[in-house]
Amino acid sequence: MRYLNLRNNLFWLIDKLKGRSIKKHYKEIASILNAPTTQSSIKLRETNLSNLLKHAVDTTPFYKKYNNFNSILDFPVIKKTVVQDTFEAFQSKPYKDLDNFKVSTSGSTGVPFFLFQDVQKRNRNRADVIYFLNKCGYNIGDKLYELEVWRKLNKKGKLKSWLQNVIQFDTTKLTNERIEEFLHILKTDISKRKTILGFASSFEMIAQYLEKKDVVTNVEGLKSAVANSEYLNPYTKKVMGQYLNTQVLSRYSSEEIGIVAHQTLNSPNDFVINHASYYVEILNFDNNNPVKAGEYGRIVVTDLFNYAMPMIRYDTGDIAKFNVLENGTPYFEKVEGRKMDLIYDTNGNIVSSFVVYTKFYKYYKLLQQYQFIQKSKKVYEIKLNLKSESFEFENELIEDVKNDFGHDAIVNITYVDEIPPLSSGKRRKVVSLLNS
Numbered sequence: 001m002r003y004l005n006l007r008n009n010l011f012w013l014i015d016k017l018k019g020r021s022i023k024k025h026y027k028e029i030a031s032i033l034n035a036p037t038t039q040s041s042i043k044l045r046e047t048n049l050s051n052l053l054k055h056a057v058d059t060t061p062f063y064k065k066y067n068n069f070n071s072i073l074d075f076p077v078i079k080k081t082v083v084q085d086t087f088e089a090f091q092s093k094p095y096k097d098l099d100n101f102k103v104s105t106s107g108s109t110g111v112p113f114f115l116f117q118d119v120q121k122r123n124r125n126r127a128d129v130i131y132f133l134n135k136c137g138y139n140i141g142d143k144l145y146e147l148e149v150w151r152k153l154n155k156k157g158k159l160k161s162w163l164q165n166v167i168q169f170d171t172t173k174l175t176n177e178r179i180e181e182f183l184h185i186l187k188t189d190i191s192k193r194k195t196i197l198g199f200a201s202s203f204e205m206i207a208q209y210l211e212k213k214d215v216v217t218n219v220e221g222l223k224s225a226v227a228n229s230e231y232l233n234p235y236t237k238k239v240m241g242q243y244l245n246t247q248v249l250s251r252y253s254s255e256e257i258g259i260v261a262h263q264t265l266n267s268p269n270d271f272v273i274n275h276a277s278y279y280v281e282i283l284n285f286d287n288n289n290p291v292k293a294g295e296y297g298r299i300v301v302t303d304l305f306n307y308a309m310p311m312i313r314y315d316t317g318d319i320a321k322f323n324v325l326e327n328g329t330p331y332f333e334k335v336e337g338r339k340m341d342l343i344y345d346t347n348g349n350i351v352s353s354f355v356v357y358t359k360f361y362k363y364y365k366l367l368q369q370y371q372f373i374q375k376s377k378k379v380y381e382i383k384l385n386l387k388s389e390s391f392e393f394e395n396e397l398i399e400d401v402k403n404d405f406g407h408d409a410i411v412n413i414t415y416v417d418e419i420p421p422l423s424s425g426k427r428r429k430v431v432s433l434l435n436s
Helices: 002-017 021-033 039-059 080-085 119-134 158-164 176-188 200-213 234-244 353-366 394-405
Strands: 101-105 113-117 143-148 166-170 194-199 222-228 247-254 258-262 271-273 278-283 296-303 314-324 330-338 367-374 379-386 410-415 430-432
Touching: 002 021, 002 158, 021 039, 021 119, 039 296, 080 113, 113 119, 119 258, 143 176, 158 166, 166 176, 176 200, 194 200, 200 222, 200 234, 200 353, 222 234, 234 247, 234 353, 247 314, 247 330, 258 278, 258 296, 258 330, 353 367, 353 394, 379 394, 394 410
Parallel strands: 143 166, 143 194, 194 222, 222 247, 367 430, 379 410
Antiparallel strands: 101 113, 247 258, 258 271, 271 330, 278 296, 296 314, 314 330, 367 379
């Protein structure tokens, strides 16, 4: 406890010496998200949006032509390719020669992508992380297990890891032996407060292992496990939570933007939208009109704090099911993943990726990995990496898929030795080749 307090106090002391930027951002985020419908919160959000839009039209070549705007709806919806093709036009002239930070994605959506963030945006992101982790039971100084693919490029040094109280556990090859090693470290850790943060696919493999062993593992002080970067399916959420006796929560974020929405201990099944740092729209797939409550749509985000490269109405490529609380606050019921990986039945109707995941639950004890691919309008491929020599349920699985995708569907099963992760370490369970 002494070290927890020391780390916490040291963090805020350093921030104080630097002008309390993170603390100021944190207080503003908390004031908005803790009471989103108050007039003060609404006014603050409107001011942040107005300031960002005015800055963009005044200082960037791309947005200069929209200087007579009446509202954000006068701005175009943009995609990554637009930013890439006219990169310099998005850079703010006053910020262009400052010490900005380069952030990038791995290209898991098919388009490698990077942009610049200014210092205040970086501090805003840090404050967002602190706020939402706090809502998941984590406080600065607590033990944090980070499950990721660690390389020289992203790995923290020993001193920084100790100061942040972080354990970096590599998940490049998450074998049963590695899972056992992780669980042993977790169980023997005497820290009074701890949180796990990692890829949802890693959590799923841990859940499968725990279910197979069928032993509840009580980990002292484990406040929550937060899945990021990938879709967290209901199986993983339930099974890992049950066997580790904790709440498994999902974070929706991206490297180029930050935390857009987050499940919390108070909202474990729905996503709290980060209205404090972003203006978020959910738009139709075929046009830029907003969807109705209860419908799926494209997640389009305006970053309110990146002044180095303003991103206005940025189509993330992801989709979500949008709804509204009784007090009028929007939230996400589900975040399904990339629009480019939307899958359809043989009649052209969208099928939720959740439907795909349910097809494999009953076979988890037989599978190392699986992947569902839509190759054309009526052709689907299922890749299976088996734990045993054979799979006796081919016909059953094919018929189960046809029940939801169409009885005229052509379903092929391919057996593989491994389904490799992307360079980022993410593993795509559902893939569409319709638009490739």
